[in-house]
Amino acid sequence: MNYYHTDRYADMVSIAMRDVTKRFGSVTALDSLDLTVQSGEIYGFLGPNGAGKSTAINVLLDFVRPTSGKATVLGYDTRKESTEIRARTGVLPDGYQLYGRLTGREHLEYSIASRGAGDDPDVILERVGIADAADRRAGGYSKGMAQRLALGMALVGEPELLLLDEPSTGLDPTGAREMRTIIEAEAARGATVFFSSHILGQVEAVCDRVGILRDGSLIAEDTIDGLKSSIDSRSTIEVTVENAPPGIEREIRPIGGVSSVEFSNSKLTIDTTDDAKMTVLQAIESTGATVKNVQTDDSSLEDLFVAYTSDESGVAQ
Amino acid sequence: MSLTRIAMKDLRDTSRSRMLGVVVVLYVLFTAGVAYIYTLIPEIGPGTGELSLELISFLGTPIGLFVPIIGLMLGFNAISGELESGSIKLLLSEPHKRSDVVFGKFVGRFVVMTIATLLGFIAALGIVLALYAELSPVVYVEYVLLTVLFGGVYVSLGIAVSSLTRSKTKATAGVVGLFVVLNWGWGLIGIGLHWIIEGTPFSMGAQPDWYQLFSQASPGGAFSRVSTAMLDLQGPAQQFAVTADDPWFLQWYVAVVVLFVWMIVPLAIGYLRFQSMDI
Structure with a gap:
């Protein structure tokens, strides 16, 4: 610019x-x-x-x-x-x-x-x-x-x-x-x-x-542009699962590249780097859960700003 | 240069205050009324020759009341009001020093005060000249100048109060308190001191020197001391006159210095406060 x-x-x-x-x-x-x-x-x-x-x-x-x-x-x-x-x-x-x-x-x-x-x-x-x-x-x-x-x-x-x-x-x-x-x-x-x-x-x-x-x-x-590229390689995936064992999010969280996981209403919301996506999906399957649907949202700058400035941010640290 | 800019802006701003306008009109009416009453009293009115001198002691009452009120009204919001509303940030976004703000505001408001004072005197003069033809112009002009200085004292006191708080309510309470202390409290303290030192609350006849000094150390006391010195007192009133035999510290010029101190010191306090403040 x-x-x-x-x-x-x-x-x-x-x-x-x-x-x-x-x-x-x-x-x-x-x-x-x-x-x-x-x-x-x-x-x-x-x-x-x-x-x-x-x-x-x-x-x-x-x-x-x-x-x-x-x-x-x-x-x-x-x-x-x-x-x-x-x-x-x-x-x-x-x-x-x-x-x-x-x-x-x-x-x-x-x-x-x-x-x-x-x-x-x-x-x-x-x-x-x-x-x-x-x-x-x-x-x-x-x-x-x-x-x-x-x-x-x-x-x-x-x-x-x-x-x-x-x-x-x-x-x-x-x-x-x-x-x-x-x-x-x-x-x-x-x-x-x-x-x-x-x-x-x-x-x-x-x-x-x-x-x-x-x-x-x-x-x-x-x-x-710099701020954008620093988050381009990150995205949020929403995975709809069936037969998820209780505590499935605890299995996902330690995976390298994952910064946050939430689980509710048979939906996993995972913030992760792009290259860890496949590992994440495999880990979900290996718990015995069935993946019904996967949706990916690329992080926007707005998400970054919120992440930086809100207290429970995973990115800012 | 900066000071003039702020003074001019402030002059424009304050001169449009409706409340101030009401008080100035009251003051002018009051002064004119006193002048009119004065012309009705035969013993001191026509034929006594020293019209303006006696008029001065008559005018002392409305001046002693209204000049402090107008001065404090002009001053008390000068800084606290701008801090409270945040307009000070617009004022100081321009390249002015904090000192320019304090002294510029003083000058702007002092000009408004002086205009109000002059309006009162012109009204009184008009009435007296319409009904009588006699006047001692020199004494009258001296008295006007003294009153202008007196007004400056109260504008300065108001600005000092306004630099001590950023709340309009507190500044209002401050100037009301100051008005009460200087106009009535001072006299009460004097009576108390007199009681302690002399054993009685009052002295008949001539007052002790220390008591006179104490009395003339207030702005109002200093103002009366100087205006009394302008009068050629006759008869029983002569005991209030200060003569060359009295100690130097009771002479009228000391009272003039007292008025200047009351004008400069509060302004300096206001400046020092504002200088170190986060706005």
Whole structure:
């Protein structure tokens, strides 16, 4: 895929987090997180709610100070040079609220003036699809309109880096698609895009690379293709059996390549590598059970994500 | 630069608050009403020559009540409100320093406070000039400046309270408590101290120096001390006047310093708190 959209920052690192830990009281939100995002790439930051995605983004913006560790953005230290970072970064934060008494246009004017940018508010409002609400107070905006306005504020001044925290929140499918188009256009202009999501589908379509965060640490990181190929050789087979002896699943589980077995209603559900399939079927027959039907499901990326991020995962370990 | 941006945004935002508008209207009506009542009293009204001086002691009541209320109202939500709603994240997504936020918000809200103060004074002035032609403009302007400073003190106090919590409810409780302590509690403590030190709750006639110093150490006390010094007190009221024979720490300029301290220290507390906060 288009790993680098431009050579402009090709050998530069946009985001570097080194051994970053953040504790809130007794809760560890980030646990020795290491993360590197190259300039020019679109990086999807995946993880279930509560995994620490927002905390990581907040550390990059110096909204939250790490308990230990160090982070740089565009080469600047997040603790010492935060204004330099924010001058070059467009941000769509999570858990924000607009100023209810200010209009959409006034919000953009604030961003434009703060950055000394030459943008035309109307052009941006048009681009994010809320031009007709420009002069209405933001207090009356729907969640989707608010999200569009906040994205518009992030686009002001053609930032080198876009940090988007759950950008599709509150957007309908059309809005989510438009968001994706904007992300791709920004990347094509040369910007690095870092966005978080708890929904794989939003990341899959646009990202060059994906990192999966769980309990404050990165547990997988690869290109979408790389992640896919790591699971291509795995599949789930459903075997309908007759005369299965009790405890048949215990016979199957020790077979090399099998990561999980479930047995209920005369159906065995087995997660296994492709080359162990035949061994599995033979093992079933050798218990005295009769195989009536075999169905194979290739694992999807979605399964992988669920496997990585849910607790009883067999893959993550 | 950053500070101006935040101040301007804040000015736009707060000036559209309906509740603030209601309080400012009340304050203006109250000030105008007091000015009108003043013109009705013959002993101090027409013919005494020092119209604006006496007017000042009349205006002290609505100012002493409304300026703290408006100032605290303007300040208390400055930081806690944005932390609670999360709008602070939009504010700080732009390249501003935390100090720009605290001081910019102070400036923005101080401007609103000053506009409200001036509206009250213009209303009072209009009434007095419509009914009488006499006024000492210099004293009047001095008094307006003093009141503007007094307003700054309470905006700053409100911002300090708002930096101590991220809950609007707690910030509200905080400023109400602060208002009660500074406006009534301080006097009660003074009476208690007087009782302990002097053996009686009050002194007849001239007050002990330490007690006067204690009284003028509160924002309201300092404000009264300076405004009293502007008046040329006559008759029995003369005992309240501070003369050059009194100790230096009771002179009006010390009270001005007290007001500046009350404005700067809370703002510094607000800044230090916000600087170290996770938002």
